Amino acid sequence: MKRIQLKVNDKDYELEVKPSATLLETLREDLGLTGTKEGCGVGECGACTVILEGEAVNACLVLTAEINGKSVQTIEGLADGGKLHPIQQAFLEVGGMQCGFCTPGMVLSAKVLLDRNSNPTDEEIRKGLEGNFCRCTGYTKIIESVKAAAGQMGR
Numbered sequence: 327m328k329r330i331q332l333k334v335n336d337k338d339y340e341l342e343v344k345p346s347a348t349l350l351e352t353l354r355e356d357l358g359l360t361g362t363k364e365g366c367g368v369g370e371c372g373a374c375t376v377i378l379e380g381e382a383v384n385a386c387l388v389l390t391a392e393i394n395g396k397s398v399q400t401i402e403g404l405a406d407g408g409k410l411h412p413i414q415q416a417f418l419e420v421g422g423m424q425c426g427f428c429t430p431g432m433v434l435s436a437k438v439l440l441d442r443n444s445n446p447t448d449e450e451i452r453k454g455l456e457g458n459f460c461r462c463t464g465y466t467k468i469i470e471s472v473k474a475a476a477g478q479m480g481r
Contacts, residue, residue, distance in 0.1 A: 330394040334359070335403025343390045350374045350385035353400060361401035361430045365459075372458030375431030376400050382438040384457070401430035404437065412478040413437055413471075422471030424462035432458045436472045444480050446472070 327342040334357060343352055353359040353376070362385055365373030369384040376385045377399040404411040413433050416422070423429050432455060439446060439454030446454065451472045452465070460468060 328391045328394075330391060332390075332393065332395075333397040335398075335400055341390070345389070345391050347390045348386050349376065349378070349383075349388040349390050349393065349398065352390040353385060353398070359400050359402050363427055363430060365427070370459075371428070372431040372435065372455075373428050375434045375458060377434050377438060380438070380441075382435045382457070399434070401433060404433065411437070413440065413475040416475035416478060417468075417471045420471040420474050421467040424460055424467070428458060428460045428462075432460070432468055436475065439472070440476055440479060445476055448473075 328345055329340065329342050332339045332341065334353070339357065341352065341356060343356070350362060350364055353362050354364070362376055363373040364386060365371035367386050369387040372384065374385040375382050378388065378393065379396055404414060410418070413436050417429060417433060422432070435455050435458050439451065443450060448469055451469050455468065
Protein backbone atom coordinates (compact mmCIF):
# COMPACT_ATOMS: atom_id res chain seq x y z
CA MET A 327 0.00 0.00 0.00
CA LYS A 328 1.11 3.54 -0.69
CA ARG A 329 -0.16 6.64 1.08
CA ILE A 330 -0.99 9.49 -1.28
CA GLN A 331 -2.79 12.80 -1.31
CA LEU A 332 -5.22 13.78 -4.03
CA LYS A 333 -7.52 16.69 -4.66
CA VAL A 334 -10.71 15.45 -6.28
CA ASN A 335 -13.38 17.97 -7.24
CA ASP A 336 -11.65 20.56 -5.04
CA LYS A 337 -11.75 18.30 -1.98
CA ASP A 338 -8.54 16.98 -0.42
CA TYR A 339 -8.14 13.25 0.23
CA GLU A 340 -5.41 11.22 1.89
CA LEU A 341 -5.64 7.60 0.80
CA GLU A 342 -3.78 4.32 1.03
CA VAL A 343 -3.84 2.66 -2.37
CA LYS A 344 -2.47 -0.53 -3.85
CA PRO A 345 0.36 0.15 -6.30
CA SER A 346 -1.77 -1.48 -9.01
CA ALA A 347 -4.96 0.51 -8.29
CA THR A 348 -6.14 2.57 -11.21
CA LEU A 349 -7.61 6.02 -10.82
CA LEU A 350 -10.89 4.58 -12.09
CA GLU A 351 -10.93 2.01 -9.27
CA THR A 352 -9.99 4.62 -6.67
CA LEU A 353 -12.67 7.06 -7.77
CA ARG A 354 -15.44 4.47 -7.94
CA GLU A 355 -14.52 2.07 -5.13
CA ASP A 356 -12.70 4.22 -2.56
CA LEU A 357 -14.36 7.60 -3.08
CA GLY A 358 -17.80 6.46 -4.27
CA LEU A 359 -17.67 8.70 -7.35
CA THR A 360 -19.50 6.40 -9.74
CA GLY A 361 -20.13 8.97 -12.47
CA THR A 362 -16.86 7.86 -14.03
CA LYS A 363 -17.78 4.73 -15.99
CA GLU A 364 -15.76 1.65 -16.83
CA GLY A 365 -16.19 0.77 -20.46
CA CYS A 366 -13.43 -1.16 -22.19
CA GLY A 367 -10.88 -0.97 -19.36
CA VAL A 368 -8.02 -0.52 -21.85
CA GLY A 369 -8.26 3.18 -22.72
CA GLU A 370 -10.06 2.88 -26.02
CA CYS A 371 -13.65 3.99 -25.33
CA GLY A 372 -13.28 7.12 -23.14
CA ALA A 373 -16.13 6.23 -20.77
CA CYS A 374 -13.72 6.69 -17.85
CA THR A 375 -12.47 10.12 -18.94
CA VAL A 376 -11.63 12.51 -16.11
CA ILE A 377 -9.68 15.75 -16.03
CA LEU A 378 -6.23 15.33 -14.45
CA GLU A 379 -4.30 18.59 -14.05
CA GLY A 380 -6.30 20.16 -16.88
CA GLU A 381 -5.91 17.24 -19.31
CA ALA A 382 -8.56 14.72 -20.30
CA VAL A 383 -7.23 11.26 -19.41
CA ASN A 384 -8.56 7.72 -19.33
CA ALA A 385 -8.80 6.92 -15.62
CA CYS A 386 -8.47 3.20 -16.39
CA LEU A 387 -4.90 3.79 -17.60
CA VAL A 388 -3.68 5.98 -14.73
CA LEU A 389 -2.21 4.38 -11.62
CA THR A 390 -3.42 6.26 -8.58
CA ALA A 391 -0.09 5.80 -6.79
CA GLU A 392 1.61 7.78 -9.56
CA ILE A 393 -0.53 10.92 -9.22
CA ASN A 394 0.26 11.83 -5.64
CA GLY A 395 -0.45 15.51 -5.05
CA LYS A 396 -2.40 16.02 -8.28
CA SER A 397 -5.87 17.43 -8.91
CA VAL A 398 -8.66 15.46 -10.55
CA GLN A 399 -12.06 16.61 -11.71
CA THR A 400 -14.85 14.10 -12.27
CA ILE A 401 -18.34 14.60 -13.61
CA GLU A 402 -19.57 14.98 -10.03
CA GLY A 403 -17.39 18.07 -9.67
CA LEU A 404 -18.69 19.88 -12.73
CA ALA A 405 -22.07 21.09 -11.52
CA ASP A 406 -21.98 24.14 -9.24
CA GLY A 407 -24.17 23.97 -6.18
CA GLY A 408 -26.74 21.77 -7.87
CA LYS A 409 -26.77 23.87 -11.04
CA LEU A 410 -25.63 21.95 -14.10
CA HIS A 411 -22.57 23.18 -15.97
CA PRO A 412 -23.51 24.69 -19.37
CA ILE A 413 -22.03 21.61 -21.10
CA GLN A 414 -24.18 19.26 -19.03
CA GLN A 415 -27.23 21.44 -19.66
CA ALA A 416 -26.58 21.51 -23.41
CA PHE A 417 -26.22 17.71 -23.57
CA LEU A 418 -29.55 17.43 -21.80
CA GLU A 419 -31.37 20.03 -23.91
CA VAL A 420 -29.93 19.16 -27.32
CA GLY A 421 -30.09 15.38 -26.96
CA GLY A 422 -26.41 14.55 -26.75
CA MET A 423 -26.96 12.18 -23.84
CA GLN A 424 -28.18 9.06 -25.69
CA CYS A 425 -28.15 6.25 -23.07
CA GLY A 426 -25.87 8.33 -20.86
CA PHE A 427 -23.10 5.78 -20.32
CA CYS A 428 -20.52 7.65 -22.39
CA THR A 429 -21.87 11.09 -21.45
CA PRO A 430 -19.65 11.85 -18.42
CA GLY A 431 -16.52 11.21 -20.47
CA MET A 432 -17.87 13.18 -23.43
CA VAL A 433 -18.78 16.13 -21.21
CA LEU A 434 -15.36 16.22 -19.55
CA SER A 435 -13.53 15.97 -22.89
CA ALA A 436 -15.76 18.78 -24.17
CA LYS A 437 -14.86 20.86 -21.11
CA VAL A 438 -11.14 20.51 -21.80
CA LEU A 439 -11.77 21.43 -25.44
CA LEU A 440 -13.92 24.47 -24.61
CA ASP A 441 -11.50 25.65 -21.93
CA ARG A 442 -8.89 25.90 -24.69
CA ASN A 443 -11.09 26.91 -27.61
CA SER A 444 -14.33 28.72 -26.85
CA ASN A 445 -15.59 28.61 -30.44
CA PRO A 446 -14.54 25.31 -32.00
CA THR A 447 -15.51 24.18 -35.47
CA ASP A 448 -17.28 20.88 -36.02
CA GLU A 449 -13.96 19.33 -37.00
CA GLU A 450 -12.26 20.67 -33.87
CA ILE A 451 -15.09 19.23 -31.76
CA ARG A 452 -14.71 15.83 -33.47
CA LYS A 453 -10.95 15.95 -32.82
CA GLY A 454 -11.51 16.99 -29.18
CA LEU A 455 -13.86 14.05 -28.62
CA GLU A 456 -12.01 11.49 -30.74
CA GLY A 457 -11.11 9.30 -27.75
CA ASN A 458 -14.74 9.04 -26.62
CA PHE A 459 -17.03 6.51 -28.27
CA CYS A 460 -20.80 6.44 -28.28
CA ARG A 461 -22.26 3.07 -29.16
CA CYS A 462 -25.88 4.26 -29.23
CA THR A 463 -25.94 6.24 -32.45
CA GLY A 464 -24.06 8.89 -34.40
CA TYR A 465 -22.36 11.94 -33.06
CA THR A 466 -24.59 14.63 -34.58
CA LYS A 467 -26.44 15.48 -31.34
CA ILE A 468 -23.22 15.28 -29.33
CA ILE A 469 -21.48 17.78 -31.63
CA GLU A 470 -24.57 20.02 -31.57
CA SER A 471 -24.53 19.84 -27.77
CA VAL A 472 -20.91 20.97 -27.59
CA LYS A 473 -21.65 23.84 -30.01
CA ALA A 474 -24.65 24.88 -27.91
CA ALA A 475 -22.50 24.78 -24.77
CA ALA A 476 -19.84 26.89 -26.48
CA GLY A 477 -22.52 29.44 -27.31
CA GLN A 478 -23.77 29.48 -23.72
CA MET A 479 -20.29 29.74 -22.25
CA GLY A 480 -19.30 32.50 -24.68
CA ARG A 481 -22.02 34.84 -23.44
